[in-house]
Each structure stands twice: as C-alpha cells, then as structure tokens.
Amino acid sequence: HVQLQESGPGLVKPSETLSLTCTVSGGSISGYYWSWIRQPPGKGLEWVGYIYYSGNTAYNPSLKSRVTMSIDTSRNHFSLRLSSATAADTAMYYCARETAVAGNHFYDYWGQGTLVTVSS
Amino acid sequence: QSVLTQPPSASETPGQRVTISCSGSSSNIGINNVNWYQQLPGTAPKVLMYRNNQRPSGVPDRFSGSKSGTSASLAISGLQSEDEADYYCAAWDDSLNGWVFGGGTKLTVL
Numbered sequence: 001h002v003q004l005q006e007s008g009p010g011l012v013k014p015s016e017t018l019s020l021t022c023t024v025s026g027g028s029i030s031g032y033y034w035s036w037i038r039q040p041p042g043k044g045l046e047w048v049g050y051i052y053y054s055g056n057t058a059y060n061p062s063l064k065s066r067v068t069m070s071i072d073t074s075r076n077h078f079s080l081r082l083s084s085a086t087a088a089d090t091a092m093y094y095c096a097r098e099t100a101v102a103g104n105h106f107y108d109y110w111g112q113g114t115l116v117t118v119s120s
Numbered sequence: 121q122s123v124l125t126q127p128p129s130a131s132e133t134p135g136q137r138v139t140i141s142c143s144g145s146s147s148n149i150g151i152n153n154v155n156w157y158q159q160l161p162g163t164a165p166k167v168l169m170y171r172n173n174q175r176p177s178g179v180p181d182r183f184s185g186s187k188s189g190t191s192a193s194l195a196i197s198g199l200q201s202e203d204e205a206d207y208y209c210a211a212w213d214d215s216l217n218g219w220v221f222g223g224g225t226k227l228t229v230l
Contacts, residue, residue, distance in 0.1 A: 035219070044122055045157075045165065045208055047219040060218050094164055104171040105212070106155040110164040 002027040004095050004111035012089075012118050018082040022095030022111055029053055029076045033098035035107065036069070036080045038091040046091075050098060051078055085118045092116075123148065123220035124209050131228040137197040140225045142209030144190050148220055152212045154192040156185055159206040159224075168207070169194060196227075204229045 008020035022034065036048040049059035051069040059067045063082070071078040082089060092115050096107040125143040132138040142154065156169040167176055172187040184195045192211075196203055209222040 044224040045210075045221040047221065049218070058217055061216055101170065101174075104153055104174070106167050106170040106210075107157070107165070108167055108176070110166070113164055 002097065002109045004097065004109055006093060006095050006111045006114040008114060008116070010115060010117060012085050012116060013120050014086055014118055016085055018080070018085045018089060018116055018118070020080045020093055020095075020114065020116070021077050022079070023075075023077045024097070025076070029071065029073050029078065033105075034071065034078045035096045035098055037094045037096055037107075038089075039094070039113075040088075040091045048080065048082075048093075087118050090116065090118045122223040123213060123216070124211065124222035126207075126209060126222035126225045128223065129226045129228065131230055132199050133230045134199050134201060136199050137195060138199060138227065140194045140196075140207050140209075140227070142192045142194070142222050144192075144211060144220075146190060147215035148190075148211040148213040149187065149192055150190040151214060154185070154187050155210045156194045157208045157210065159208065161205070165208065199229050201229050203227060 003025045005023045012018045030053045033050045033052050035050040038046050051057045051071050057069050066083045068081040092113040094113045095111045097109040099108040130138050153171045157165040158168045159165040169185040173185040182198045206224045206226050208224045213220045
C-alpha cells in the first residue's frame with residue numbers, strides 16, 4: 001500500500017524559501033510523475049508542478065520563476081522549493097502520485113498534507 | 121479565479137440525485153479527459169472519477185460522470201449523508217502545460 005508523507009517547516013518568514021519533502025513508502029518512486037498541489041485555507045486546489053522520476057519537470061506558469069523540484073530515487077523522496085515566499089503562499093501543501101490507466105492520468109495517492117504559514 | 125468553473129455550492133436531500141457541472145475551454149476539457157476528486161472535511165482529496173466516466177475500484181456506482189464539448193458533469197444518485205464533501209474537477213491544459221482545477225463545489229446533504 002503506497003503512502004506519501006510531507007515534511008518540512010510549518011512556518012516560513014516572508015521573502016524566505018519554502019522547502020518541503022515528500023517521502024514515498026510502500027512502493028517505488030520510479031515510473032511515475034510526482035506532483036505538489038496546494039490549497040490555501042478555505043479555498044480550492046492549485047497545481048504547483050510535477051517531477052517525473054527521470055527528473056523532468058513542469059511547473060505552474062504562475063509560480064514557475066520561484067519553483068524548483070528535485071527527486072532522489074535512491075531515497076524514495078522528492079522535494080519542493082518555493083523562493084521569495086509571501087503570505088499568498090500560505091496553504092496546505094499536498095504531494096501526490098500521478099498514475100496512468102490505459103493512458104489516462106489522474107492522482108491516485110495523496111499525502112495527508114502539511115500546512116505552511118508564511119508570516120514574520 | 122480558477123481555470124475550470126464550478127458552482128460553489130449544491131444541496132439536495134438524502135436519496136435524491138444531484139449534478140455538479142464543470143465548465144472549461146478548448147485547451148483543457150475540450151481536448152482532454154476530466155477527473156473528479158472528492159475531499160471530505162479535513163482530509164486529502166481522493167479520486168472519484170477518471171477519464172470522464174471511469175470509476176476507480178471502490179467507488180460506488182451511485183457516482184457517474186460525463187463530458188460534452190468543453191463541459192463535464194458529475195452526478196450522484198441515492199445521496200447519502202457521507203457524500204457531504206467538496207468536489208473538484210480537473211483536466212490537463214495544453215496551453216498552460218499543466219493541470220487545472222475547478223474552484224470546487226461544496227455539497228450539502230440536507
């Protein structure tokens with residue numbers, strides 16, 4: 001049974017870098033796309049970006065200049081860095097696995113989420 | 121402002137049927153499949169429907185999906201109290217080269 005667990009600071013100061021890691025257990029990180037999706041308090045879901053197990057990435061155009069994702073297949077985890085954080089980046093951050101069934105992609109496993117607050 | 125448009129709320133009584141709409145454009149729903157996610161209070165989203173109308177194992181057949189043109193819809197029949205949740209549609213957007221979500225619909229079972 002695949003499980004994802006987000007970890008990282010719950011409080012980040014404005015202008016600093018938000019850093020999170022998602023550890024995958026119960027399955028291999030290889031062969032899949034791995035995404036970060038965030039949800040501001042009381043609001044909807046926003047795709048932040050994905051990283052393929054090979055290292056290829058795609059980021060939300062609205063965040064692209066500030067986002068960096070990396071992956072460590074030997075340790076079965078992947079990471080998110082979001083620079084120059086502002087209060088608008090305050091959100092629950094979820095990591096999720098994107099799977100493909102007969103060529104159709106969707107998120108089949110999600111972490112429980114971690115709340116990151118940007119505040120001084 | 122979300123790329124996909126959903127009604128913010130919907131409500132119906134137990135046992136009845138409710139439909140949630142999701143409107144997009146030619147760069148997302150018009151050319152790609154739609155997925156639906158259910159988010160129960162205080163939990164992570166869970167996939168409810170993929171490829172417009174395919175249910176993952178474990179999802180009851182009370183849930184059904186459809187797509188036509190640049191719109192999609194999720195229908196829930198035989199409503200139960202445990203269906204109270206937020207529902208999100210999602211699709212890949214070829215112009216943005218990324219996933220886009222609807223703003224979510226909060227379903228209340230009266």
